[in-house]
Amino acid sequence: MAQQTPYEKSGKKETTTYNDAISYYKSLAKAYPQSKLLTYGSTDFGKPLHLLVLSRDKVFEPAAIRKSNKRILLINNGIHPGEPEGIDASMMLARDLLKANKLPKDVVICIIPIYNIDGSFNRTGTSRANQNGPVAYGFRGNSKSLDLNRDFIKTDSKNSAAFQLIFNTWQPEIFVDTHTSNGADYQYVMTLIPTQKDKLNHILSGYLTKTLVPDLYKEMDKRGYPMIPYVNSIGETPETGITGFIESPRYSTGYTTLHNTIGFMPETHMLKSYDLRVDATYKLLQTYIDIVERDAKVIGENKHKADEFVAIQKEFPLEWTLNKNESDSIPFKGFEAGKKPSEISGINRLYYNRTKPFTKKIKEWNKFEPSVSVQKPIAYIIPKAWDKVIALLKLNNVKVEQLKTDAKLKVESYYIGDFKTGTRPYEGHYLHSAVKVNPVEQTLQYYAGDWVVYVNQFTNRYIVETLEPQATDSFFNWNFFDSILDMKEHYSAYVFEDTAAELLKKNPALKAKLDEKKSVDSAFAKSASAQLEFVYKNSDYYEKTHNRYPISRLIANTKLDLK
Structure with a gap:
């Protein structure tokens, strides 16, 4: 008989600890040859990230799996360890699939047991004040006090680098990042944030909106857990309407979008009992597996087409704005809201009356449009001093090349004309935004070993959206280049x-x-x-590098002497 999880042993009231989770997965991998537990990199807590791979054919090499035309589904758990439903659901699901010998034929399932290992050790029962169980759970921040779901571009944590290594090694077509919501009260146990449809490649978006999301809703309804889009209310209560969530690349599903992977952030409802939240997550993960297995061929074809399209794509949106003039009407199962005097202040406070459920139509605004776009250059040229940029590009499967000899090149440079900076730190940074650039054609000196990144790759979105300073989560906005904003010389x-x-x-x-x-x-x-x-x-005494963005754009198709 397959072993029970700590969650099951506790009567479905407790979530597993990190040590128990890894011990459990090691036992599974030892007992079933169709599973393998791998480790990648390290984390800020000093432990590697684990990855459980479930492969019906016992093939555990990503390249061989892709060559055999199988799909890869990546499930990430515990990015916020206080939201642990996916941690416990994945343990049971992996066991049940192996025990029943029901692994899908055309899908390899990859599970990160607990991503924020650091936070999982910081265990209490009080850090999520609004949440209904489990008894104890981890903390949102990691050991550097970073929210790892804001770290996928800046990569301040070792956790992020290890995740990116896993992601870019396995290159999943579908990604699921399990979460728990905060916010309004309503009848649903499960809400869903898919990759925002308008910013996803149009080939993938068509399948997402016409097939994948509708079928997820239908199947979850059959399994006893009707869903609703994540309840991002525009007002105090959901009846005022909800908006879609535009996940920029700092977030997990915004990051995966840069690689043409369809991402999902399921959010169970914090006020529902923990056993229901785990069960809903279990059933949703099983539904993903069933649909990806059913549609394995078309999902693979769509990913291939999207990668080919992005490799030749010329214009790239960098920022998105919600169209407030277009909305849909969706059915919503809520609870009647009202006001009553607060026992703390005596002033009226919001409450939801669970004895008065309702079903009514509410508005959903979910059309986003590009507000800033850019034409890609032939290549970006990056001086070798900016080594963190190069390391991240390489980590994300970007092909980079180096100049073989010194060369003077005619390029387009950006001078940073204007930008805003937050007045308080955000995730360890004073984040820039609203960047304005002044492009100037210049002939600049480059040196042997400087890097050249051609924008003709399936990773083009990652390249453009990190290297163009105007992009929401560009390396510039995350302060990689703040040293250029200071003058180094002046005058008496x-x-x-x-x-x-x-x-x-x-x-x-x-x-x-x-x-x-x-x-x-x-x-x-x-x-x-x-x-x-x-x-x-306005004289030659003024340093030419002040406010000059160090990454230039090669506009003319110049033949370069490359290593």
Whole structure:
């Protein structure tokens, strides 16, 4: 008889610990040759990430699996260890599939038992104040106090690097990241966030919206767990309407979108009992397996077509905006909301009356449109000093090449014209946004060993959306290049006064430019320091690298001498 999980032994009231989960999976792998427990990299907690692979044919090499035209489904659990339903559901599901010898023929199932190992050790029963069980659970942040579901681009944690190694080694077609919600009260146990349909490649989006999502809803309804889109209310209660969730690449399913993988974030409802939440997650994971097995051929074809399309795609959206003028009407099973005096403050507070369930139509806004787009260059050129950028590109299967010799190249450079920066740190960064760039054609000196990244790859979305500074989760916005925003040289005003006077005598055009600025800007006309700074910044004394984004764009199809 296959072993019980800690969750089952506790009467479905407790979630497993990390040590018990890994011990359990080791026992499964030892007992069943159709399973194998692998390790990848390390985490900030000093332990590797584990990956359980379930393969009916006992093939555990990703390249061989892809060659045999099988699909790969990757399930990630415990990115927020206080939301552990997927941890316990996956343990039972793996056992049941192996015990019954019911592994799918055309799908290899990969399970990360617990992603945020660090947080799983920080175990209490109070950190999620609104959640109904289990008895104890892990903490959202990892040992660096990072929310790992904000770390898929910046990669501040070793956990993220290890996950990306797993993801880019196995290259799954479908990805599921299990979660628990916060927010309103309603009748559903399970809500669902698919990859946002408008930002997903159109080939994949067609299958997602017309087949995969509708069939997930139908099957879960049959299995006793009707679903609703994640309840992202525009007002205080869901009756005001809900909006789709635009997951930028900092999030797991936003990251997987960059690689043409269809991603899902199922969110069980925090107020439902833990056993129901685990059971709903178990049944949803089984439903994914059934549908991916059924549609294995078309899912593989769609992924191949999407990769081919992205390799030749010319224009790439970098930011998205919700269209507030277009909405759909969807049925919603909720509870009547009301107000009553707070026992704490005496002031009216919101409550939901579970004795008064309702079903009514509510509005859903879920159409997103590009607000910033860019034409891809032929290639990006990256000076070798920016080694973290290169390491992340390589980790994400981006082909990078190096200049063999020193060369002067005509490129398009960006000067950072304007941007906003958060006033408080967010996940360890003062995040930039609303970046404006001024493109300038220049001939710049590059050196042997500098990197060239051609934008003709199936990883083009990862390339463009990390290297273009205007993109929501670009490396620039995550502060990779903040050193370029400081001037390294300046002047002593009393000395440069004489130099500036000579410059104006010798350069009538510069003097005319200064006079024009004074005529239209009264504050400028009254400021001696501002006028001196103006002359300095319009002279050869001003450093050319200040505010110049260090990654340039090769626009002309120039033949390069590459290693």
